[in-house]
Structures are given as C-alpha cells and as structure tokens.
Amino acid sequence: MYDHILFPTDGSEPADSALDYALQIAAEHEATVHVLNVVDTSQVSRSGMQGDVSAALEQEGTEIVNETAQRARERGISVVSEVIHGDPYEAIVEYSTQSAVELIVMPTHGRRGLQRFLLGSVTERVINTADIPVIAVNPGTQPHTYPCQDLLVPTDGSRGSELALSEGVALANATDATLHILHVVETGSLGPDARSLVKDEELTTRADEIIADAIETAAAATVDTVESEIEFGIPSKEIRSYIDTHEIDFAILGTHGTTDFSRYMMGGVSSKIVRTSPVPVMWVREPDPSGG
Known part of the structure; x- marks a missing residue:
C-alpha cells in the first residue's frame, strides 16, 4: 500500500518516539523509509554567523539522519537519508513531491518545546499543504502498534x-x-x-x-x-x-x-x-x- 514513507526528524525526543511507529509501518508494507533533516535557513539567517552556523547545523543533521537510518537498517528496512536546507515545512513538502513518497509520518511537536503542540508547528503546516496523507503521532501517549486493529x-x-x-x-x-x-x-x-x-x-x-x-x-x-x-x-x-x-x-x-x-x-x-x-x-x- 505504501512503498515510500517520509520521516522528517530533528533528532528530538518527540521525533524519536514517532520513529518506531514509522518503522513498523515500513516493515508491514515492505516500504523504503526516507529519513530527512532540514537545516532551517531562517535560523541560520538570524544567527548573524551564516557560514559557521550552517556548517554546524548540517553536521548535526547528518549525524541525526545517520543514526536514524542505522536504526531502520537494523530492522531490515531499506533507507534513503538526506540533509537539505530551507524552511522546514516547505522543504518537507517539496521533498515528498520530488521523491514520490506516499506517506509522511511526523510527531505532533518537535524540539522547539514539548509544550508546543501541533497548532502553529511544522507538522501543522505540512498537514495543510502536503498532497499525500500525513500521520501525526503524539509523543505524550503510550507506545503504539501497527498494523492497527x-x-x-x-x-x-x-x-x-x-x-x-x-x-x-x-x-x-x-x-x-x-x-x-x-x-x-x-x-x-x-x-x-x-x-x-x-x-x-x-x-x-x-x-x-x-x-x-x-x-x-x-x-x-x-x-x-x-x-x-x-x-x-x-x-x-x-x-x-x-x-x-x-x-x-x-x-x-x-x-x-x-x-x-x-x-x-x-x-x-x-x-x-x-x-x-x-x-x-x-x-x-x-x-x-x-x-x-
């Protein structure tokens, strides 16, 4: 049903908790997981030290996607990983279109604050603009099992x-x-x-x-x-x-x-x-x- 699944991650605990669910979906449908980290260009611009900050964030993003991809491979799941620059939600949606993924799996909130839920977040914007289904996983709930009953x-x-x-x-x-x-x-x-x-x-x-x-x-x-x-x-x-x-x-x-x-x-x-x-x-x- 799903051959390619996109999992955007910022390396936060909420993203980590949603990863297991994404991998369960991939395993059930024998899908390839696309692990994506987006270097937020607006954050780089605000820093006033664009070169240094961009390089540091890209290095951090590479470490995040490599670690996430390794966890997927350990479960026998095919993986594609990439770090790109841009506005996070726009970059995620654009990547989903260009890579022909059929499903996006994301946590309801990320590292910018565990109390900042979906409203106003990157996940909200992705839901509002992506042309493919988006699964939002609330990290504050008990572990979930896929396939559903x-x-x-x-x-x-x-x-x-x-x-x-x-x-x-x-x-x-x-x-x-x-x-x-x-x-x-x-x-x-x-x-x-x-x-x-x-x-x-x-x-x-x-x-x-x-x-x-x-x-x-x-x-x-x-x-x-x-x-x-x-x-x-x-x-x-x-x-x-x-x-x-x-x-x-x-x-x-x-x-x-x-x-x-x-x-x-x-x-x-x-x-x-x-x-x-x-x-x-x-x-x-x-x-x-x-x-x-």
Whole structure:
C-alpha cells in the first residue's frame, strides 16, 4: 500500500518516539523509509554567523539522519537519508513531491518545546499543504502498534471526509482492521428542548444518509468488518469518547484544502482531536482548488 514513507526528524525526543511507529509501518508494507533533516535557513539567517552556523547545523543533521537510518537498517528496512536546507515545512513538502513518497509520518511537536503542540508547528503546516496523507503521532501517549486493529473514520459528508474514508477503506483491507464509521450530529450548542427536536428532524435524516453512503462505500470495497454509529453532542468530545470506548488504535480525518488551520472538517474538530489524541491520526487533505 505504501512503498515510500517520509520521516522528517530533528533528532528530538518527540521525533524519536514517532520513529518506531514509522518503522513498523515500513516493515508491514515492505516500504523504503526516507529519513530527512532540514537545516532551517531562517535560523541560520538570524544567527548573524551564516557560514559557521550552517556548517554546524548540517553536521548535526547528518549525524541525526545517520543514526536514524542505522536504526531502520537494523530492522531490515531499506533507507534513503538526506540533509537539505530551507524552511522546514516547505522543504518537507517539496521533498515528498520530488521523491514520490506516499506517506509522511511526523510527531505532533518537535524540539522547539514539548509544550508546543501541533497548532502553529511544522507538522501543522505540512498537514495543510502536503498532497499525500500525513500521520501525526503524539509523543505524550503510550507506545503504539501497527498494523492497527480498530480504525476510526469520523465523517460529516464533506469531500475531505470522503477522501479520509477512501483511505480508511484501503487501509482496513490492507491490514484486516475493523473499520469504524462515526457521524456526530452537533447539538452541543443547543438547549435540551432543541436537541430533542433535532433528533427527530432533518439533521437525523441527514446523519442517516451520511452513514448509509459511507457503509455503501465500504461494502463496495468488500471491507470485512464495518461498525457504524451516530452520536449527538460536541463532535470533538464524541470522537474522543468513541476512541476510548471502542479501543480505537488509529484514526483518519479529512481536512479542507486551506492554510487556515482553524478551518477543518466539522468546524475545527480535527485540530482539537489531534492535540490530545491517544492514538496516531492520519490526515488526508482535500486539495485546494486554486492549486495551493
């Protein structure tokens, strides 16, 4: 399913914790791992000592990719390693395009602060601009195992969630995982009376249609085991609750083709989920019609 996987690394503990998951994916799919370190040119410019700093950072990057590549080779995984210069997120996306990789695996945050999560980070920017799926791994959670057993795709009927479902169907078939399809009718901002009315009216009808369409898609692809559910409430909370209750170990969410991180499917649900997700989250981006 994946022949080439990109693993950008800055040598930090978060990156190190995500590496094992990336190597598990590579081993399962017999993929080549591309280990990449980016020398941040903006950091070099700010230093005022461009030559010395650039050389030092490149040397550091070489040591990081060599060590990471060695860990991959010890597990029998084919490796390509490279150190390049540029803006980190732009360089990562450009490399993914030029090297024809099919998947990027990254931690939700890097060495610039363990408390600085996805929002505003390199990972966020990669998710917002890469044309291929990106898996974000939260280093603050327990170790994860791939292939997954229970795979969740929340859907709201948008194009982004349709793309996520397509990826989820393919992954479920490739790994024999149970595919969980969830739609959340957002009623968190409504009062209890309005909430009860909503359940009997158009939103419930629409929810049934969304779930039915998703199940039909999975059935057409002959996914072995599919579970579906409709919940009412605040989407981010219901998705997280479903992950915990059903022991989900992987989730796939669709994003809109925009560089505005506040605009994700279901009104920003994805950005809330990824910061605290106890499981790895794959992001599948809806391409920007303008080509951005």
